[in-house]
Amino acid sequence: MLEFKRLKAWEIALNSCIRCGYCYEHCPIYRATGWESDAPRGKLIILHGLLHRRIGLTTDTGSKVFQCLGCGQCEKACSSGVPLLDIFQDARADIMDTGIEVKGTLAETDPQKCVACLNCLRVCPHEARYFQDGIVLTDPVKCRGCGSCVDTCSAGAIKFETALAADRGLIEDQIREFVENHKNDKKLVVFSCNWSTYPGLQHARFSAQENAEKEREPYKLFVTACAGRLPMELPLKALELGAHGVLVVHCPSDQCDHEGADRAKARITRLRNFLSQAGMDPERVRTAEAPRLDTKAFSSAVSDFLRYLGSPGKKAATGDSV
Amino acid sequence: MNPPDILELKKIVGEENLRDSKADLYVYGADASVYEGKAFVVVKPRTIPAVQELMAYADKNSIPVIPRGSGSGMCGQTVPVKGGIVLDMKGLNRILEVNVNDAYCRVEPGVVDDDLNRALSPHGFFYPPTPASSRIATIGGEIGNNASGTRSVKYGAARDSVLGMKVVLANGDCVNLGSRTRVASSGYPLERLMIGSEGTLAVIVEATLKFVPLPKFRCMGIANFNKLEQAGDAISEIIASGCSPSMLELIDKVAITAVNQSMNLGLPDVEAILLFEADGMVMEAVDFEIEKAREICAAHQGSGIEVSYDAKERERIFAGRKKLFPALSRYREYLASTSLADDMAVPFSRMADTARKIHETADKHGIIMTAYGHCGAGCMHTKILMDTTKGAQWEAAREAIAEIYEHVRSVDGTTSAEHGIGMSKAPAFKQEKHDLLDLMRSVKKAFDPKGILNPGKLMDAPDDWMSAARLRYVTQEGKDA
Numbered sequence: 108m109l110e111f112k113r114l115k116a117w118e119i120a121l122n123s124c125i126r127c128g129y130c131y132e133h134c135p136i137y138r139a140t141g142w143e144s145d146a147p148r149g150k151l152i153i154l155h156g157l158l159h160r161r162i163g164l165t166t167d168t169g170s171k172v173f174q175c176l177g178c179g180q181c182e183k184a185c186s187s188g189v190p191l192l193d194i195f196q197d198a199r200a201d202i203m204d205t206g207i208e209v210k211g212t213l214a215e216t217d218p219q220k221c222v223a224c225l226n227c228l229r230v231c232p233h234e235a236r237y238f239q240d241g242i243v244l245t246d247p248v249k250c251r252g253c254g255s256c257v258d259t260c261s262a263g264a265i266k267f268e269t270a271l272a273a274d275r276g277l278i279e280d281q282i283r284e285f286v287e288n289h290k291n292d293k294k295l296v297v298f299s300c301n302w303s304t305y306p307g308l309q310h311a312r313f314s315a316q317e318n319a320e321k322e323r324e325p326y327k328l329f330v331t332a333c334a335g336r337l338p339m340e341l342p343l344k345a346l347e348l349g350a351h352g353v354l355v356v357h358c359p360s361d362q363c364d365h366e367g368a369d370r371a372k373a374r375i376t377r378l379r380n381f382l383s384q385a386g387m388d389p390e391r392v393r394t395a396e397a398p399r400l401d402t403k404a405f406s407s408a409v410s411d412f413l414r415y416l417g418s419p420g421k422k423a424a425t426g427d428s429v
Numbered sequence: 430m431n432p433p434d435i436l437e438l439k440k441i442v443g444e445e446n447l448r449d450s451k452a453d454l455y456v457y458g459a460d461a462s463v464y465e466g467k468a469f470v471v472v473k474p475r476t477i478p479a480v481q482e483l484m485a486y487a488d489k490n491s492i493p494v495i496p497r498g499s500g501s502g503m504c505g506q507t508v509p510v511k512g513g514i515v516l517d518m519k520g521l522n523r524i525l526e527v528n529v530n531d532a533y534c535r536v537e538p539g540v541v542d543d544d545l546n547r548a549l550s551p552h553g554f555f556y557p558p559t560p561a562s563s564r565i566a567t568i569g570g571e572i573g574n575n576a577s578g579t580r581s582v583k584y585g586a587a588r589d590s591v592l593g594m595k596v597v598l599a600n601g602d603c604v605n606l607g608s609r610t611r612v613a614s615s616g617y618p619l620e621r622l623m624i625g626s627e628g629t630l631a632v633i634v635e636a637t638l639k640f641v642p643l644p645k646f647r648c649m650g651i652a653n654f655n656k657l658e659q660a661g662d663a664i665s666e667i668i669a670s671g672c673s674p675s676m677l678e679l680i681d682k683v684a685i686t687a688v689n690q691s692m693n694l695g696l697p698d699v700e701a702i703l704l705f706e707a708d709g710m711v712m713e714a715v716d717f718e719i720e721k722a723r724e725i726c727a728a729h730q731g732s733g734i735e736v737s738y739d740a741k742e743r744e745r746i747f748a749g750r751k752k753l754f755p756a757l758s759r760y761r762e763y764l765a766s767t768s769l770a771d772d773m774a775v776p777f778s779r780m781a782d783t784a785r786k787i788h789e790t791a792d793k794h795g796i797i798m799t800a801y802g803h804c805g806a807g808c809m810h811t812k813i814l815m816d817t818t819k820g821a822q823w824e825a826a827r828e829a830i831a832e833i834y835e836h837v838r839s840v841d842g843t844t845s846a847e848h849g850i851g852m853s854k855a856p857a858f859k860q861e862k863h864d865l866l867d868l869m870r871s872v873k874k875a876f877d878p879k880g881i882l883n884p885g886k887l888m889d890a891p892d893d894w895m896s897a898a899r900l901r902y903v904t905q906e907g908k909d910a
């Protein structure tokens with residue numbers, strides 16, 4: 108019997124959501140997928156439906172609330188003061204009590220690879236890892252998808268099915284589409300940390316657009332959970348798919364709660380070395396620091412990079428692929 | 430009405446642009462209204478030919494199609510009451526052209542208002558209809574509802590900014606309406622027919638909009654009134670004086686109490702507050718307008734009058750209005766702030782007595798209603814704060830709404846100023862336009878012979894708004910409200 112005991116306590120709060128959608132522009136998941144059912148308002152509507160048994164609990168309906176990075180931007184933007192994070196947290200707990208399988212922006216452990224070193228347990232800032240039956244597992248209620256565990260795992264046993272805010276396949280498809288639509292342009296793919304440049308993002312997009320005097324966006328932006336969570340393969344894949352440059356935007360080290368900035372920088376340094384060794388221009392992959400809400404840092408990093416890619420004589424501008 | 434063939438639709442829009450899971454359909458069944466419905470499928474076309482193919486398919490198979498922007502409409506405009514295909518138009522979201530020399534821009538319908546304004550501002554222009562919901566409202570949705578906003582008192586509503594558009598008809602044909610010029614004299618202005626048609630006539634796939642210069646100076650003022658009637662008289666005198674404010678907003682006592690209770694902004698304990706703004710390229714001209722408004726407010730016993738050009742100060746002055754929604758949502762813990770009888774327009778001289786009528790009617794029926802709005806444009810908004818878990822409160826709301834709209838008609842007002850009709854305001858709309866309903870249905874038939882476009886809305890919505898669709902709220906007895 109489904110009870111939604113914890114969620115029941117939020118009934119008034121669910122009613123107080125006026126469904127204005129002011130949360131949309133702030134949600135990295137919605138920004139990545141563009142579907143209203145992935146936005147915070149959509150999640151509240153689903154929870155309302157589950158609570159009142161207007162929709163049944165299935166992996167599909169139950170999983171939505173697990174597709175959330177817990178950044179809390181929605182709550183700050185909420186026109187009705189709905190405590191979304193607490194509601195999502197309680198809903199997750201209720202749903203896990205039912206034993207259904209859920210999918211989300213959650214760390215997953217490969218039992219074949221886990222050597223039970225317990226390092227991830229120590230580094231997880233959300234106490235979302237626990238030891239059971241010889242392996243370390245994720246508590247889906249607590250996991251915020253920050254990726255700290257992935258980096259610390261020397262056995263390579265932890266992964267995210269959805270590497271960023273959206274699923275990996277979708278990101279690759281979007282890069283492909285972007286490259287296809289910008290055949291004659293310099294093509295820049297930007298991975299930007301949700302915690303740093305967001306939510307000044309929309310602003311930045313247009314300033315950079317203006318600088319480049321392009322009708323369409325001269326670069327493709329993906330919002331990542333934490334820059335530290337970006338696996339090295341993705342920037343590499345972007346180059347392989349035809350991007351001329353990849354920019355990874357992260358918080359200043361002292362502002363990052365996940366040590367993500369340092370991890371991102373280290374990873375990109377490795378990638379640059381790799382490019383050098385392969386005889387390619389390492390400048391095609393860069394990192395940039397953007398303090399929270401500082402849109403200028405973001406847009407000037409993008410504009411600088413675009414200028415670099417467009418400058419004559421640079422190898423990058425020829426569009427050689429990896 | 431028939432369910433669509435999902436495979437066929439996937440072929441048209443591409444697999445990644447279609448969703449039909451239970452969770453998706455439930456979300457796309459809702460908008461910012463009190464209603465819920467259920468679509469068969471949601472599709473996100475990304476090209477005009479895809480929209481054409483979808484419409485031709487739906488028309489051939491008599492399947493309802495509901496065009497949707499961001500679903501921020503408050504009256505149930507995008508709720509799929511008869512199932513059907515929800516067309517999520519946010520996939521068509523490019524700004525196609527900003528033509529400064531010819532003073533127009535062309536945009537796809539899924540462009541969000543704020544994004545358009547961000548693109549225009551470097552050129553020194555802005556698109557003025559801008560509703561309060563501009564961070565989410567799409568241009569298609571603004572045209573569908575004929576949206577307007579705080580600055581419409583000077584710059585008009587969506588209707589005043591649309592020059593032309595490209596639309597896909599129910600049968601899949603794509604036609605151009607209107608022009609790119611400021612004047613266009615002959616023939617039926619069919620582009621105007623689309624504005625405020627709430628997705629019932631055609632699917633807008635491109636709009637040509639005019640824009641206006643960003644003013645160099647903006648000055649905002651505030652005045653407090655002990656009596657609502659004093660504020661009402663000030664409003665009509667400001668307008669009658671030939672003064673041209675760029676904003677004239679009313680906030681009533683309920684709203685003031687709500688804001689003070691939840692945000693501690695320290696607004697004065699008065700019956701009404703007026704916010705006024707003037708803008709322009711020359712400071713003296715702005716001064717002239719502001720002075721006039723200030724004098725008129727003072728003549729009507731307005732107190733605590735302040736004015737400022739400073740951006741931060743203007744923000745402070747406007748804070749009470751800006752925080753209205755969250756404040757109303759937090760008025761009392763068990764009261765929900767519902768979008769019912771949410772807007773209306775009345776002549777300037779009837780603003781105060783309409784606000785008074787709203788309060789008295791609410792008191793009589795044991796609910797709480799606030800009256801605020803872009804009164805410089807004749808627009809009055811309300812929210813009904815009620816315990817949505819009690820069936821009796823719904824009955825009270827029903828009676829109050831009927832009485833309020835009867836008053837609106839009696840003072841030569843109109844049912845909707847900007848939020849539209851959808852289903853929740855349809856009973857009042859149909860009473861107001863009783864002699865036009867057949868004509869409107871004939872127009873609809875000419876565009877959409879099979880009645881597939883957003884059926885069950887506007888003049889075709891049921892006479893009882895409460896049973897028009899399932900309400901999102903559930904009463905204590907566990908029944909749907």
Ligand SMILES: Cc1cc2nc3c(=O)[nH]c(=O)nc-3n(C[C@H](O)[C@H](O)[C@H](O)COP(=O)(O)OP(=O)(O)OC[C@H]3O[C@@H](n4cnc5c(N)ncnc54)[C@H](O)[C@@H]3O)c2cc1C
Nearest residue numbers: 498499500501502560561567569570573576577627628633
């Ligand atoms: C908190 C809040 C504040 C608001 N403030 C204002 C305000 O100040 N002024 C105001 O006017 N409104 C306001 N609204 C109402 C609403 O946000 C606006 O009317 C807005 O323009 C709707 O845009 P949308 O993209 O959400 O449209 P939707 O709600 O998705 O659609 C609105 C209508 O347009 C039709 N439509 C959408 N796209 C198309 C298309 N491409 N072709 C044909 N038809 C289409 C739909 O079928 C529907 O009938 C407010 C709403 C909220 C929740």
